Amino acid sequence: MCGVAGLWAAGGARPEHVDLVGRMLRTLRHRGPDGFSVHAAGSAVLGHARLAIIDLAGGDQPLGNEDGSIQCTFNGEIYNYRELRDELTARGRRLRTQSDTEVIPHLYEEVGDDALKRLRGMFVVALHDARRDRLLLARDRLGKKPLYYARTDFGLAYASEPRALLEVPGVDRAPDAEAVGHFLTWQYVPAPWTIFRGVRKLPAATRLAISADGETVDEFWNDRPVGGPRLGSDEALARLEATLEEACALRLRADVPLGAFLSGGIDSGLVTTLAARRLAEPLRAVTVGFGTADDELPLARLTARHAGARLVERMASVDVAGTVDRVLSHLDEPHGDASCVPTWIVCAEARKDVTVALSGDGGDETFAGYATRYSQQVALERLRGATPRGLRRAFFGAAAAAWPGDARLPRALRLKNVLAAAARDSFEAWAADRTIWSPAAWRAALTPEWRDRLAGFDPYDWPRGFAHHAREGTPLDRLLYLDRRTYLAEGVIAKVDRMSMAHSLEVRSPLLDHEVVELSLRVADVDKLRGGVGKILLRRLADRVLPPEVARARKTGFAPPVAAWLRGPLDAVVRERLLDAPTFVGELLSKDAVRGLYERHRAGSRDHSRELWCLLSLETWARTYAAQ
DSSP states (O other): EEEEEEEEETTOOOHHHHHHHHHHHTTTTTOTEEEEEEEETTTEEEEEEEOOOSSSTTTSEEEEEEEEEEEEEEEEETTTHOOOHHHHHTTTTTOOSSSSSTHHHHHHHHHHHGGGGGOOOEEEEEEEEEETTTEEEEEOOOSOOOOEEEEEEEESEEEOOOOOOTTTTTTOSBBBBHHHHHHHSSOOOOOOOOBBTOOOOOOOEEEEEEEEEEEEEEEOOOOOOOOOBBBBBHHHHHHHHHHHHHHHHHHTTSSSSEEOOOOSHHHHHHHEEEEEHSSSSSOOOEEEOOOOOOOOOHHHHHHHHHOOEEEEEOOOOOOOOHHHHHHHHSSSSSSOOOHHHHHHHHHHTTTTTSSSEEETTTTTHHHHHHHHHHHHHHHHHHHHHHHHHHHHHHHHHHHHHSSSOOOOOOOOGGOHEEEEHSSSSSHHHHHHHHHOHHHHHHHHHBBBHHHHHTOOOOTTTHHHHHHHHHHSSSOOOHHHHHHHHIIIIIIIHHHHHHHHHHHTTTEOOOGGOOHHHHTTTTGGOOOOTTBBBOOOOHHHHHHHHHHHHHSSSSSOOOOOOHHHHHHHTTHHIIIIIIIOOHHHHHHHHHHHHHHHHHHHHHHHHSSHHHHHHHHHHHHHHHIIIIII
16 A cells, blocks of 8 residues: 556656656555655656555665566556466576565556456556656456546656645646536546546556556446345355455464454454454454444454454543544545545554455445345336336326435335336436436536536536446446446445545455456346345355344444534534635635525534535645645
């Protein structure tokens, strides 16, 4: 786990380019506090800020092949590096270290760009082939590690975070209009956009190669739904247990203190238990309590005792205003998911005990954990298949318009959104369900200048591209695929990366192992979602390996009480940043619209916490970066 920064200078790297990469690296010290290096050759400058995890003495980067003609810097972990190392050694390759990085240049020399397909892990690779004077940049399959780039007068610069690219002269830091529209809609800025007009983000599972011959960008892996027969339930369970246990075992490879995040849920419980099986000594299991009525500490204690893990309990006290400000200021891009705050706290507490932590991220988007929304959308898809489109739109559209939309109604009577979803096509219904703030609503609130800037922009065009390529499989398969490529990759994973690396903590996610994801594509719907219950296969595995109280516990989220915060400890922050002073949000949206959101929320007549949190995040970003 590290930070990378570098550049491709058409016409050859010069000393000033080396100095520039050094300045870029200094902004990434939190990602790699253990060492800094810069290597220049041909047209490339490779920079690396190291967080030492494997081969502490010999793993400094860049690392290359035998004659040094191929050099690699790398952010992440290659979990199957020992197997690859043995394979390369058997072919006569001479590797000088025990580092996972060193296998990459040797494997590249053997099979070229297809080396990426052999890597099991999370990674950003920056590799220079001096023989061809060619730079290869690549991002892992699920997008667990980020890579940003900017085109400049001298060529192309890249880095693990946008803040490093802002050191490059001439990079346009003004807000990108389409990125703002995406953020208001989804609560994050998706690849290839970034909030900065002059910076772009490499999508997951994508490689970019540049040389004197030009530039190519292509995808080297995908997790699109597949047709054909599915695994039987018992075979699927056996394969899941074996594949997930192997994924956990591979992620135990480290030369620094290692543990696991443990909540009361089945995902982190499975990861902790399966990982603990592979260790001779008790695994550290780190759990954080917030002193609330729904704390999961009792369930975490049960799991730790059952797994033979050593539970490290931390109690977190939250200085809401101070913590929120640190969290939002650290993000290079606005992020509207308020669970950034508890994630920040958990990572800070875990870093006191470990340098590497296994997590349970990914189970929901792979095995259908959001049972209510998936059940509803699958049922509506059956209805769409049985009802003519015109009739469905007319009948359910009229019913949705007539039904009251008061959120204070009993849950059984909150049918307005369901009726509206029934009137829509499947993609439209998915997009509306994932939308934080509807495009129609935020467009109505735009100032005239921004209305002109966003004229013709449709935020749904981005996920519509994924939907276009997901034509096989079942409706549930397609929903899961869309969620993995959007909400998971651009929201959840980005959040965990930023919050963990802020504390120089490496987080490894066995449920996001690409072989686990590929296995899930062959699991039948009935083993994912049944009778309004999700993650059926994971629950069956939990029944085998977890205490019954944990395996059958009600699913809880990781959401902080944002609505109450905005009426309480954050009220003054909201007023000062969104209402009282000249603001970026004030240039974007009409003051009346923002004040209306604030006043309705403060009075308790409506819950506008998601919109207000997004605007608070956007304004904090603007104050931190846009004005510099």
